[in-house]
Amino acid sequence: GEDVEQSLFLSVREGDSSVINCTYTDSSSTYLYWYKQEPGAGLQLLTYIFSNMDMKQDQRLTVLLNKKDKHLSLRIADTQTGDSAIYFCAEKGEDSGAGSYQLTFGKGTKLSVIP
């Protein structure tokens, strides 16, 4: 079945770059997503990438996808204290697949930014 793995914790200094990594097992994944969750809140969509792309940049965020290794990363440039949150990687299967409409999430990476 599908599985998404993330490291649980990451600590960086304010102003440095953060890199959050994710691996997934479903080779039929069509889209891969990054969501941010602040304490007591819902999930905020940060960015997403289609499986035929290898990179996407959006302001301070850069997503890299290595489809061969099923590895996804999110780089946050110039990390700020407001970036402290839990970051979830999620994948969506192909439209004709059994699990096609659902998102499968990792357990999340808690990013702590040290002032």
Place this chain on the structure above:
Amino acid sequence: DAGVTQSPTHLIKTRGQQVTLRCSPKSGHDTVSWYQQALGQGPQFIFQYYEEEERQRGNFPDRFSGHQFPNYSSELNVNALLLGDSALYLCASSLAAGGPQYFGPGTRLTVT
């Protein structure tokens, strides 16, 4: 442009009771998905509704049921509540034609 809204924000129920959670999708969206997020875990897919029908279901028992109304809003019902049903319940909306899922703020359910 209103995003996804959910009600209530918090809810406390007793074991064996029944609960109904509500969700209004983002303007223009026609599809609603429900997820359960236990403490310290990622969200788990419960089911998705489109055209007032359950289109796909995750690995949840029949105690979990739902409904979608003609205006695309949705309800999640849970019967015979168990302590293990305590979680944050998240609603997400999207377009059936494609595109990402956008999440609401969630309903925190506590079963005592």
